[in-house]
Amino acid sequence: MNVDSPVFLFDQGIPGFENLRQFIFLEIEGNIPMRLMKSLEDQHISLLVVSPFFIYPEYEWELSEPVKQELLIKTEADVEVWSIVTLPAEPSQATLNLLAPLVLNRNEKVGKQLILHDSTYSSRAPLIRA
Template identity: 45%
Template sequence: MLIETSAWGTLEISEDQVYNFPKGIPGFEEETEFALIHFEEGPFSYLCSLKNDALSFLICDPFVFHPEYEFELPQSDIDELKIQDSVIVRSIVTLREPVDQSTLNLLAPVVLNPITKTGKQTVLHTSAYQARHPLWAPDMARIKKEGE
């Protein structure tokens, strides 16, 4: 299947990359179908709307940057996404200048069921995590600067 994106032009994707978000993503409730585009290397991917070619979200595996990240997915979300064994958790990234000031949303992870191809951005109401959590832990940012 071919999709149009404003950032990368026409991309060929498989049906296996399409996820349905029945309730959309908060702030974009009308957007219910997204393609999950993986980068060949690294923990980053894009969620690209199939309806709005200008809408995409940079997402990442939060456990790569914050191995201690943990939360309990509400049973209502488990039921809604029909999660049994497989689940993918991603966080939306906000890029900033300079890049070491970039953040990720640990308060509202994107939860994907790779079996049913459904997804949801769920808000963790009883969490100490932030919507603008530093992408790099302070010691990682220091190591990154030293290596430059």
């Protein structure tokens, strides 16, 4: 594990892991837009995340003012967005969660999993597009 990786604080944890607040995002070998989101409080918890824009370039939604304030976001350059990947036994059936993106402020090292209410995005969008 790269101890030089910055620690991101998720004040409210993430759904399903509300008790975990500190995560690092480790790069994965190869030139792919994925990271391993690893809990510092429970070494057994790691989530594979991907840049949703790499697979769904048309993916967009508005970041609300309250969330910008909560995450201390001043400019678009502060923001990183990741989607959690679900890997079933059959890798070709892998999905990513577009309905609940992870939003990070890369400068302040804080993050939040947003739920996009009133959205047509799926929590099980295909990782491999047809």
